[in-house]
Each structure stands twice: as C-alpha cells, then as structure tokens.
Amino acid sequence: MHRSTMVRASDEVEKPVDRNSSNSVAHMRIDTASLLENYDRVPFGFEHDLHTLPMFQPEALERLARRFTDAGRGYFIAQSAPGPGTPFYSVPYGGFTPSHALENLDQFPLRILLKRPENVEPAFRELLDTLFSQVTEMRGGLGNEQVMRLESAVFISAAAATTPIHFDPEIAFFSQIEGLKEYHVYSPADAREQELERFYIRGVIDIGRLEMAQRDATREQVYHLQPGMGFHQPQNSPHWVRTAGARSVSYSFVYQTDATRRLGRIRAFNHYERLFGMKPAPPGVHPWVDKAKAEAMQGVIPIRKAVGTVLSKVRREA
Known part of the structure; x- marks a missing residue:
C-alpha cells in the first residue's frame, strides 16, 4: 500500500490576479513535471486554495443546496455504505432533498452529490473554466483532442461516511474543501479489462461497479486529504472514500474527450469479441x-x- 503525502509544487503556472473576480485566488498548484509524466495514467497529489473562496463557505453551500432543492433535480443523496466493498447501488438512497440532508448530517450518515453546480451558480462556471484552462495550458493544449463533456460536482458528506469502491469514466481533478477525507485510489491499470468492458458496453454516463475482492490492496494509494490538498484521478481509476470525524466538503471537475470516449468504444467492442x-x-x-x-x-x-x-x-x- 502506498501512503501518499503532499509535497509543495515547485513548478506551477501563475495567472494574473483579477481582484474583481470571485475566483481571483482560485487555482491549483500542480508540479508541471508530475502532470506531464503521470497525467491520466497515475494518480498524483497537488495543493490548491479553492477552500478560501466565498462560494465554498457554509452559508454559500446552504444557498447552493436550496437552489438544487428548488430545482428538484441534479443531485444524488445516499447513506453511508457499511464498508468499501459494498455494491454501489445497494446502499439506500433518496428520501432527502439537498437542504434537508444538509441540515441533518449530524443525525444521518448521508452523502450528498450536487451535480453540475456551474449550471446553477455563475461562480461555479467561472471556476470550472479557470481550472480546466490551467490544466490544458500546463499540458501545452489539447492537441487534436476535442472536449466532449466538462462538468464539476460538489460532495458534502457526514462524518465517518463511506463511499464504496467504483470507477468513473472521466478524467478528474479532486480538491478537498472542508474536513478530512481518506481517499483510497488505484491506477487505472489495476482495473481488469473485463471489468472495464462490461461497463463501456452499456454506453452510459454512470459509475463503473467493481468488486473489492478483485483489488490488490498493496497497489492502492491512500491520500489523507485536508483543505488545500487535492489529487489527480485518471480515467477508470478504482477508488473508495471514507470521511473522518466531521463533515467533509469536496469539489471535483471531470471531463471526457473524443479520445477517451474512443477508448470506451474499443473496450465495448472487445466485450463482443469475448462473447x-x-x-x-x-x-x-x-x-x-x-x-x-x-x-x-x-x-x-x-x-x-x-x-x-x-x-x-x-x-x-x-
């Protein structure tokens, strides 16, 4: 098992500061060498200052939850899983609005996912565009790739809540905003091809289900995240998450390109070959x-x- 520790980035891209922007201090401090060497291949850590933004303060998060409650869609609320190996959708979900869940985190072990907040609050759109631009600039652009989907999410979880093992079909940059979170993640190479093929044959945007028994615990990386810490999660990286003794708030932005979707179609075809x-x-x-x-x-x-x-x-x- 690899115990990951955060190191200060020595080679970051600095952007001019606009004091009139709500995101004037919002950026990630990513080591360029780590990004170029490990991007979408191996998880790696970075530092950020997103947790200092007004949009992530408690009152602002309450307003955001009310916006999602009023809309009646765009969120997913589930209870804590009994353990990391619990089948993902076997955990009870629903029954709460975001506002109700947020008010009752001290009494119920809930996990709140607010999807695409950039469609609800303009500040989140600005933040998403800022961070994605930073990553693409550090990579020297997108090359011949085209972005097919770009979105973000806010995760608010009760203390001692567990999200069971799964993988996501997107490239992600994950930032811890409030509280402590223990993030167990594997490189995408640790997911078996048959597991990936079974997911991509469905052709849907969802999480990929995995069996904990198929994972080699010696190959996982563990990030002990606190506010100001984050990490890069490659596409298809198996992972499971556990919060500590207080409420946790996290922010992540994810994206797919035509190239990453092409990999999914190849794996879908491979599923037929096995048949x-x-x-x-x-x-x-x-x-x-x-x-x-x-x-x-x-x-x-x-x-x-x-x-x-x-x-x-x-x-x-x-």
Missing part, C-alpha cells in the same frame, strides 16, 4: 485494429453487422 470466444488485445496494442473497433461501435451501421465485419479483420488477435 465470440476470442481474447482481444487491450487498447493501444494494435492501433489500426483499435480504429476499426471504435468506428464500428459508433452506430453508423447496425451494431451486429458492424461487429461481425470487423471481427473478420481481427481474428489474428484470438
């Missing part, structure tokens, strides 16, 4: 085959016909 008794190579081994698989899964032609056509080209993988 035919084949042993498909993971994405990246045969680029020309990957291209054919991704195109077949776009639905331009009927799916079964497309799969059958491309299967005839890739029998050599069996």
Whole structure:
C-alpha cells in the first residue's frame, strides 16, 4: 500500500490576479513535471486554495443546496455504505432533498452529490473554466483532442461516511474543501479489462461497479486529504472514500474527450469479441485494429453487422 503525502509544487503556472473576480485566488498548484509524466495514467497529489473562496463557505453551500432543492433535480443523496466493498447501488438512497440532508448530517450518515453546480451558480462556471484552462495550458493544449463533456460536482458528506469502491469514466481533478477525507485510489491499470468492458458496453454516463475482492490492496494509494490538498484521478481509476470525524466538503471537475470516449468504444467492442470466444488485445496494442473497433461501435451501421465485419479483420488477435 502506498501512503501518499503532499509535497509543495515547485513548478506551477501563475495567472494574473483579477481582484474583481470571485475566483481571483482560485487555482491549483500542480508540479508541471508530475502532470506531464503521470497525467491520466497515475494518480498524483497537488495543493490548491479553492477552500478560501466565498462560494465554498457554509452559508454559500446552504444557498447552493436550496437552489438544487428548488430545482428538484441534479443531485444524488445516499447513506453511508457499511464498508468499501459494498455494491454501489445497494446502499439506500433518496428520501432527502439537498437542504434537508444538509441540515441533518449530524443525525444521518448521508452523502450528498450536487451535480453540475456551474449550471446553477455563475461562480461555479467561472471556476470550472479557470481550472480546466490551467490544466490544458500546463499540458501545452489539447492537441487534436476535442472536449466532449466538462462538468464539476460538489460532495458534502457526514462524518465517518463511506463511499464504496467504483470507477468513473472521466478524467478528474479532486480538491478537498472542508474536513478530512481518506481517499483510497488505484491506477487505472489495476482495473481488469473485463471489468472495464462490461461497463463501456452499456454506453452510459454512470459509475463503473467493481468488486473489492478483485483489488490488490498493496497497489492502492491512500491520500489523507485536508483543505488545500487535492489529487489527480485518471480515467477508470478504482477508488473508495471514507470521511473522518466531521463533515467533509469536496469539489471535483471531470471531463471526457473524443479520445477517451474512443477508448470506451474499443473496450465495448472487445466485450463482443469475448462473447465470440476470442481474447482481444487491450487498447493501444494494435492501433489500426483499435480504429476499426471504435468506428464500428459508433452506430453508423447496425451494431451486429458492424461487429461481425470487423471481427473478420481481427481474428489474428484470438
């Protein structure tokens, strides 16, 4: 097991400060070398000052919860899981509005997810754009990739609450705002291809379910997050989370590009190959085959016909 500790970034991108902006101090201090070496491959930590923003103070979070309550959508509220290996959707959920849940965190072990706050409060849109621009600038731009989805989320959890193991199909940058959080995360390489394929064949935006028994605990990284600390979570990284003895507030922004979605389509195709008794190579081994698989899964032609056509080209993988 890797116990991750935070180190100060020595090579950060500084942006001019606009004192009239609500996000004038909002930025992440990320080591450029770590980003370029590990981006979307291995989790790594960073520091930030998002927790100092007015939008994350208690009264502002109460107002945000009321906005979501009034809208009646865009949130997910669940109880704490009994343990990290609990099946994700077996945990009771619903029955609370965000405002009601926030008022009762001392009495119920609840986990509140407020989705896409940038669609509710302009300050969150500005923050999202600022942080995403920082990451892309440090990477030297997006290259030939196009952003297909970019959004953020606010997580508010009761003390001693557990979120069971799962993975997300997006690239993420996670920041701790209030309280303490113990974040157990694995590199995406520690998820089995069959687990990923079963998720991507569904073609939905959701969490990916995993079995704790399939994880090697010696390969996990553990981040003991406090306000001002964060970490980068690559796409498909298995993870589970536990809060400490007080309320926890976290912020994360996530995104998908056409390239990351293409990987999902390749894995969806590989799922069909396994149904035919084949042993498909993971994405990246045969680029020309990957291209054919991704195109077949776009639905331009009927799916079964497309799969059958491309299967005839890739029998050599069996």
